[in-house]
Amino acid sequence: MIVEIKNLKKVYAGRTVVDIADLHFNAGETIGLVGNNGAGKTTLFRMLLDLIRPDGGEILSKSLNVASTDQWKAYTASYLDEGFLIDYLTPEEYFIFIGSLHNMSIAHVTDYLKQYQEFFNGEILNSGKYVRDFSKGNQNKIGIAAALMQNPELLVLDEPFANLDPTTQIRLKALVKKLKVTHSVTTLISSHDLNHVTDVCDRIILMEKGKIIKDIHTTENTLQELEAYFSE
Numbered sequence: 001m002i003v004e005i006k007n008l009k010k011v012y013a014g015r016t017v018v019d020i021a022d023l024h025f026n027a028g029e030t031i032g033l034v035g036n037n038g039a040g041k042t043t044l045f046r047m048l049l050d051l052i053r054p055d056g057g058e059i060l061s062k063s064l065n066v067a068s069t070d071q072w073k074a075y076t077a078s079y080l081d082e083g084f085l086i087d088y089l090t091p092e093e094y095f096i097f098i099g100s101l102h103n104m105s106i107a108h109v110t111d112y113l114k115q116y117q118e119f120f121n122g123e124i125l126n127s128g129k130y131v132r133d134f135s136k137g138n139q140n141k142i143g144i145a146a147a148l149m150q151n152p153e154l155l156v157l158d159e160p161f162a163n164l165d166p167t168t169q170i171r172l173k174a175l176v177k178k179l180k181v182t183h184s185v186t187t188l189i190s191s192h193d194l195n196h197v198t199d200v201c202d203r204i205i206l207m208e209k210g211k212i213i214k215d216i217h218t219t220e221n222t223l224q225e226l227e228a229y230f231s232e
């Protein structure tokens with residue numbers, strides 16, 4: 001088990017938006033988090049990354065509370081939104097900066113980026129543009145590739161398929177599947193795309209109004225089950 005959530009609560013303006021009694025993520029799992037707008041997915045991710053603090057309960061990463069320890073930062077990478085980027089840098093400058101945090105030389109970063117040539121689809125590098133001038137989908141690509149520079153054990157992605165073109169969505173799925181096989185990465189993905197999450201995730205957690213409604217291992221029936229749930 002890599003993450004353990006106990007009696008977690010987040011309250012905004014008197015309304016409980018996350019309320020999870022007990023939830024575990026096992027090492028090496030690819031977990032999809034689904035739920036309608038406002039279900040609490042992003043709030044849960046933000047608490048897992050200690051970007052906001054819970055009003056009750058705790059999140060343990062490798063048995064240590066993420067709100068009171070730093071160890072989890074060494075093996076956890078994430079891309080939630082463009083707030084993770086640095087607008088006034090070019091993608092190259094941003095990658096070099098992130099690389100420097102992981103003791104990577106410029107040459108090492110340049111070499112590292114070669115594997116993302118296909119994922120970038122020729123749109124990210126050598127464009128002369130700043131991060132702020134890229135489309136949301138291309139900013140997503142920059143953020144995800146930068147997060148992976150850390151060689152994480154735990155990867156957290158908030159709606160990574162949103163704004164990506166179909167080709168890149170397929171490439172991202174292949175990338176996540178490969179990380180699981182080659183590096184046993186535990187990946188958490190929130191998404192509104194039931195097709196993609198059931199395709200790439202081996203476990204799906206369905207949230208509604210802050211609570212876990214379903215927690216299922218993906219089978220060939222899962223997509224149908226989720227579609228039936230959401231069409232009610």
Ligand SMILES: Nc1ncnc2c1ncn2[C@@H]1O[C@H](COP(=O)(O)OP(=O)(O)OP(=O)(O)O)[C@@H](O)[C@H]1O
Binds near residue numbers: 039043044
């Ligand atoms: N900073 C905040 N202040 C007040 N309410 C907030 C804040 N952040 C989130 N909320 C509320 O908490 C609830 C859960 O929001 P959250 O963004 O976690 O949902 P989500 O499942 O990620 O939704 P979406 O699919 O729309 O991204 C929503 O009702 C939202 O309005």
